[in-house]
Amino acid sequence: MEYLGQKTGVIFNIQKFCIDDGPGIRTTVFLKGCPLRCTWCHNLEGLSQKVGLELDTIQCTHCGKCSEVCKEGCHQLIQDLSGIRHEMDLTHCIHCKACLEQCPQAAILVCGSEKTVDEVIEEVLVDRKFYENSGGGMTLSGGEPLLQGAFAQALLERAKEVGLHTCVETSGAVSAQVIEKVAPFVDLFLFDIKETDEAQHIHYTGQSYKQIHENLRTLNALGKAIRMRCPIIPGVNDRESHFDALVALYEELEYVEGIQLMPYHDLGIGKKSRYGLKKVGESFRVPSQEEAQGWQDNIDRKVEASHKKQLINK
Ligand code: SF4
Ligand code: SF4
Known part of the structure; x- marks a missing residue:
């Protein structure tokens, strides 16, 4: 038992x-x-x-390494008139953790x-x-x-x-x-x-x-x-x-x-961008x-x- x-x-x-x-x-x-x-x-x-991901928007330097390794397109760096921002959308995330391992700033964290x-x-x-x-x-x-x-x-x-x-x-x-x-x-x-x-x-x-x-x-x-x-x-x-x-x-x-x-x-x-819940x-x-x-x-x-x-x- x-x-x-x-x-x-x-x-x-x-x-x-x-x-x-x-x-x-x-x-x-x-x-x-x-x-x-x-x-x-x-x-x-x-x-x-499920255990998810969390993006620390303060630590992120917009280097783009996460978007390079994510095969599911969950990380987007968007440049517009207000500047550059990192949008994370985990709808298709397969929890491979490649982005966590690649981020030099440890800006992507495990949530849960x-x-x-x-x-x-x-x-x-x-x-x-x-x-x-x-x-x-x-x-x-x-x-x-x-x-x-x-x-x-x-x-x-x-x-x-x-x-x-x-x-x-x-x-x-x-x-x-x-x-x-x-x-x-x-x-x-x-x-x-x-x-x-x-x-x-x-x-x-x-x-x-x-x-x-x-x-x-x-x-x-x-x-x-x-x-x-x-x-x-x-x-x-x-x-x-x-x-x-x-x-x-x-x-x-x-x-x-x-x-x-x-x-x-x-x-x-x-929290929508922080937890990739667009x-x-x-x-x-x-x-x-x-x-x-x-x-x-x-x-x-x-x-x-x-x-x-x-x-x-x-
Ligand atoms: S865990 Fe894998 S699938 Fe999910 S966002 Fe990171 S690289 Fe993309
Ligand atoms: S790898 Fe890290 S620092 Fe670079 S854009 Fe992604 S979250 Fe930001």
Whole structure:
């Protein structure tokens, strides 16, 4: 039988001292791979489950050695009125690593690595005293962390064995079986609800929301603590009917603790050239701080006035 700690998965970052990914100070482990293609995504490096490449545009001197060796045409040096720039498009990359080996500046890096459960947990445990003092722990994020379901489950199981508080930030776009398997090892789900209109959901994420909402209801039926985290994109889902539908879900589901809106930012746009993902992602208008605060205040008022609140107060 496979020893749990030796199970491997592909991750692209382990970020320390996170304060927005659940309670207290946390270490967030980012797993590669996502079944959705949200047009506003800012974690583009997490879309593919495979280990990829990253271009350090500061280090690159535009010498052209990578484009000479790449038989798939992934590296283009483009000269125009604004100067010379390096465009990397990994659509046809076969991961031969020839460009990495040829670059004299070490400007092409590997994005992502395969790690065992033991390796990840060992790194997470370095900050145990911070978790203990702040009520923090480990959060799994992505990509969609539950896409690597068996690895995510093994990580969470091991984290609980060593006494860590666990959160999973999920889009819910996985099978019901995966949700049910990981649930016993998760203290808090940070559950993304991106759209409440089916046609809009399909248009902007590439998938139906039906399984996602079903998984949200399954977690609620299992009595798991859930925080809804909802990206709000100007011109896409900043409408009153969407806010009302979010509050209706909150009212319906006993174990949903609250709704946190996540205003759009455009960090993903700069990553397109860095990770060779020319064909993904769109840019939208970035809301002002006042506008974003107005959305959250609006939701908070609706939550405050909701039937669920009145029931709790009785
Ligand atoms: S690793 Fe990909 S981008 Fe680099 S040379 Fe090989 S095919 Fe081209
Ligand atoms: S080989 Fe390295 S320095 Fe030269 S163009 Fe490619 S990435 Fe830039």
